[in-house]
Amino acid sequence: MYRLLLSYINTSVCSWSLTFIIPLIILDVTGSALYVSLAYSVSILPYIIITPIAGAVGDSSNKKHVIQIGEILSAIIVLLIPLVDLTVDNIWYLLMLSFLSSCTSAVHHPIFQSIIPNLIEDEKIPKFNSFVHISDNIISISIPVVVGMFLLLGTKIDLIYIISFGYLLSFVLVSSIRYTPDKVIDKFSIKLIINSTKDGFCYVLSNNTIKYAAILFFGVNFGIRIFYANFVYHLSSDYSLSDSEISNYFSIIGLGSIIGAIFAAKLIGRFENGVIIIWSTILTAVMSLLVCFSSSAIETIILWSISSLCQSIIIVTFFTLRQREVPPELLGRTVAVTRMISYLAIPIASISGGWIMDNTQNFNNIALISGLVIFISAILCMSPLTKKQMKRVVD
Template sequence: MFDRINLSYFATTLGYWIALFFIPLLVLELTQSALLVSVAYALDILPYIVLTPIAGALADKFNKKHLIIIGEMCCFLASLALFFLTFEKSNVYFIILLGFLISSFSAIHHPVFQSILPELYHHDILPKVNGNIASINSFTGIIAPAILGVLFGFLSNKQIALIIPLLYLVSAAAFYGIVYRAHTTKHKINIIKDNKEAVNYLKTQTTLMDFSYLFFFVNFGLRMILSSLIWLYTTHFYLAKNLTAYHFIFIGIMSILGAKIAGKYIVGKYTTDKIIFRSSIVIAGLIFSLALFDNVFYLTFIWGLVSLFSMFIIVAYFTYRQQQTERALLSRVVALTRLISYLAIPPAVLLSGYLLDAFGAPNLIYFIAGACVLLPSLYFANKSSAART
């Protein structure tokens, strides 16, 4: 079963990452419009903000395995439609729309997938399971752009587009073979009422909500820099585009290493609050240290360390949320807390882009991002310490 879970998650995540890179590149190739590329990226984030609460409500009411398979098949059909579409400028809005549909069904996948794991595995091995899932996510994020770079040299856009639906088909087939006994309620679904129930539950979960609020600020700080890495490498450091891949590979390897270390040696052996608060403070210090040396290799090394400690937070946070939340509410709780962190992305990206355009000074980005991580970390760490005394 574990191999099927890994295979399904690997295939769906790789399919999503390839689509995430391929569709904006296709839009740019057809239109040469930076605005339309920005629209394509924005529509990729929008479903994670709008649809995530709906997905959580659905998952707590219906068979999670069926929902995942249906979602994967919808991604398969949307990406297959992309393959059959003629790649010409007159169809660019249809291409963007199909990318939006793929992102929409992918957005449904996460809360359902996260909430089904505690029903498939004993809570003692959840840290290891979450570590493996985080590793797969990091690994696919590395290899997707690398694969595309290679494929563009050998295959046509049409042939590359065919890979995406095939990956979603593999994911659906792998998940179909998983043995799962549904734990769902028989009540009728009411999106507003069901999510209100989850909100009321979260109001009683002070620690989980503190972690979620902190995750918003940490995500804000990280996204300010993450969204600017390409600009920093190519414009600030004048690095050739083909060489940036090696820097991202190193960062990705550090993420995988962090996920493995967290799942095997840290989560479950130390308290969740210590892991999250201390890792966040270390991350803030690393971000501030980026201002010490204006060097491309130093940037990559420090950001690799940031990625490593970020995995400590992610694995600890996911495991705590799965273990502490009532089973009947887990999908909605995952969806709502995930929504909080995703709300940080649009303002963080826009602020970072504006500051770089206006001032062109990365040190200002480092200072603001570091402060966004450090100050909330100290506040919530102090709050947690006071609650224990």
């Protein structure tokens, strides 16, 4: 268990560091906010385009081998970055490498999630998912600080080489894990991948629990992303906070996420998963709506920290539900399809949120939309996600 978790943490550190450092390199070269925004957009695209295919590849092959290949490819892609002549005319090469690196990350997530039930005992899965989500939050909080400290001593290219080495270390860790695939595919073809991907979509559509959980996640992700996309601007312009103050406040939000991940492991098993997800979603919506009445930055941060706590509970609970509900041979594709659906909300939320802020200059409108979308999503999905649990109680 610990080697699997350590490999995940190591890969996540590399991925987060790369996502942070490439825009900085692009900013140094171009001095353009547009190019920086483009870099972030490019890094999101694979999670929408590649992820469904990745699930099919994982379910149709040896998951351990797919992860190993991904780590090696990531190391090679990162090593190509220093070879690019860093000029404005060549910035498209760097964006392409950023896209390819994000492709390997998009493949890694569904494969990693689907291999967990093969390697972790069923009763330990909630705890393991909790550790994974805690790790994600600690990494997201600490990477900007760690990268900033490193750049005081070294260069961005030095960090690129370290990231490449990190991917190789993940390859070694994964290689040391004992894993026997559920089945071996003799003939691996494009047709097989297409049919396999289609089966993944069909399964999600046919399983009411998973289907409505995916719909719920789309709504929750939209509400969260429309809020986050304008949150820094809100704290800076409406409350006149400095960059350092905003960073400190975001650390408080990250702490809420960590507490939520720990709390989730305690809730799972005591209450039905669907019930946990729905009520955590409703609380998330309430926190967004209460932001409309907030009169200070610290009140807003406290409310969103509670929201982040609830978000962590939703994520850990859903990951556990999905790993237990879905047959192992379909898990990779199911993870991929549900993740793709949730990521579709990101560009829609970001663009619409920016348009609303430009035209109204009132963050309360964003908080109101965020809360309403999340709340309506919870109400629409409440019956399908809790029906099975209610029937079980009656029986």
